[in-house]
Amino acid sequence: MPEGRLVIGTKRYSSWSLRGWLAVQIAGLDVEEQVFKLAGTGASPALEGVTPTGLVPYLEHRGARVWESLSIIEYCAEHHAALWPTDRVARAHARSVAAEMQGGFRELRMAMPYNAGRDFPGQRRTPGALADIARIEAIWAECLAASRGPFLFGAELTGADVMYAPVVGRFLTWQPELTAKTHAYCAAVRTHPLVVRWYAEAAATPADWLLEKYENPA
Amino acid sequence: MPEGRLVIGTKRYSSWSLRGWLAVQIAGLDVEEQVFKLAGTGASPALEGVTPTGLVPYLEHRGARVWESLSIIEYCAEHHAALWPTDRVARAHARSVAAEMQGGFRELRMAMPYNAGRDFPGQRRTPGALADIARIEAIWAECLAASRGPFLFGAELTGADVMYAPVVGRFLTWQPELTAKTHAYCAAVRTHPLVVRWYAEAAATPADWLLEKYENPA
Numbered sequence: 001m002p003e004g005r006l007v008i009g010t011k012r013y014s015s016w017s018l019r020g021w022l023a024v025q026i027a028g029l030d031v032e033e034q035v036f037k038l039a040g041t042g043a044s045p046a047l048e049g050v051t052p053t054g055l056v057p058y059l060e061h062r063g064a065r066v067w068e069s070l071s072i073i074e075y076c077a078e079h080h081a082a083l084w085p086t087d088r089v090a091r092a093h094a095r096s097v098a099a100e101m102q103g104g105f106r107e108l109r110m111a112m113p114y115n116a117g118r119d120f121p122g123q124r125r126t127p128g129a130l131a132d133i134a135r136i137e138a139i140w141a142e143c144l145a146a147s148r149g150p151f152l153f154g155a156e157l158t159g160a161d162v163m164y165a166p167v168v169g170r171f172l173t174w175q176p177e178l179t180a181k182t183h184a185y186c187a188a189v190r191t192h193p194l195v196v197r198w199y200a201e202a203a204a205t206p207a208d209w210l211l212e213k214y215e216n217p218a
Numbered sequence: 219m220p221e222g223r224l225v226i227g228t229k230r231y232s233s234w235s236l237r238g239w240l241a242v243q244i245a246g247l248d249v250e251e252q253v254f255k256l257a258g259t260g261a262s263p264a265l266e267g268v269t270p271t272g273l274v275p276y277l278e279h280r281g282a283r284v285w286e287s288l289s290i291i292e293y294c295a296e297h298h299a300a301l302w303p304t305d306r307v308a309r310a311h312a313r314s315v316a317a318e319m320q321g322g323f324r325e326l327r328m329a330m331p332y333n334a335g336r337d338f339p340g341q342r343r344t345p346g347a348l349a350d351i352a353r354i355e356a357i358w359a360e361c362l363a364a365s366r367g368p369f370l371f372g373a374e375l376t377g378a379d380v381m382y383a384p385v386v387g388r389f390l391t392w393q394p395e396l397t398a399k400t401h402a403y404c405a406a407v408r409t410h411p412l413v414v415r416w417y418a419e420a421a422a423t424p425a426d427w428l429l430e431k432y433e434n435p436a
Contacts (some may be wrong), residue, residue, distance in 0.1 A: 070317045
């Protein structure tokens with residue numbers, strides 16, 4: 001009998017679901033996975049009344065109701081401390097770059113939506129998206145230089161990697177120009193067993209869940 | 219000798235600085251306060267090179283470099299556990315509503331900027347801002363019903379109140395229509411000794427730090 005449920009959206013598109021899903025998998029919470037079909041924009045009607053905000057990801061676990069990626073990560077970290085670095089200074093750094101992702105990089109998110117099943121190389125390189133990418137590369141380079149990789153804070157995925165995992169996906173799909181270090185980090189994330197599993201499950205998205213706006217972007 | 223520094227912007231305008239400042243005060247960190255003059259838009263030239271993002275608030279403490287309100291709150295909570303509720307379920311709830319604030323309510327923020335020294339009653343009630351206000355009132359009502367107030371999770375300010383303190387300020391300045399419960403909560407926050415001190419210090423903003431766009435909004 002599972003101890004709760006994780007509500008997420010179409011794995012092919014729902015970059016934010018990937019975060020909640022990764023955190024829950026890393027922490028090993030015993031919850032049932034419920035996948036809802038995403039609508040094309042904003043809150044999905046199917047999710048109304050299912051989650052407090054009408055958005056995903058959303059976690060229920062032993063009486064706790066948890067939403068927003070960062071909050072789900074913190075909840076999971078209470079059950080699996082290694083989701084944050086053990087060193088106080090590194091932990092503060094990890095939480096800072098994770099929080100910078102939570103509300104930021106809007107131009108990148110608008111220009112280069114997540115699609116786990118398609119490549120659109122070279123498109124959508126708007127000035128705003130490029131500025132966001134430059135900041136993200138600087139953040140990653142600083143983390144990787146201090147930790148020596150392969151993940152942002154060392155040998156294991158932390159909440160910082162979880163928050164940026166959708167960005168890795170965007171980079172793989174849209175293929176903007178990136179440094180060699182960024183490519184290496186993206187490869188490390190993409191080949192992590194959990195991410196491999198996510199992409200495999202995303203590849204099984206039913207045909208009637210596909211959305212024109214993400215499959216044939218203007 | 220202080221153990222670090224808190225970098226913030228003009229107290230009269232910098233709603234996000236209020237969050238970092240409140241968290242640091244509640245946790246009692248011994249840091250020097252450095253207040254920079256905010257520019258009219260985005261990153262301030264004076265902050266370039268001073269903080270990792272060119273934004274405020276930014277905390278340095280015993281070798282840790284911490285930015286983004288939520289990350290500063292988590293850092294402070296490691297030194298003062300009462301910044302989050304002690305109950306696991308309430309703590310997950312508090313972190314969820316705090317994270318919902320971190321990246322959200324953009325329409326409200328655009329329409330009703332923070333100004334600790336002015337009242338603009340009845341203006342800027344855009345549909346998007348009103349939708350954000352409705353969601354915020356629902357969040358607060360649910361928290362206050364469970365905790366019995368006066369703050370979102372009971373007798374003391376938590377990270378959730380810290381995150382929403384700038385919204386309280388916006389409501390006091392722009393005075394949209396609000397429920398009696400919202401008014402009571404806003405009054406509780408506004409009369410908290412730390413918030414009283416913030417407003418007193420904001421009232422001492424030098425004349426040449428005033429910004430036309432916030433003093434005479436269109």
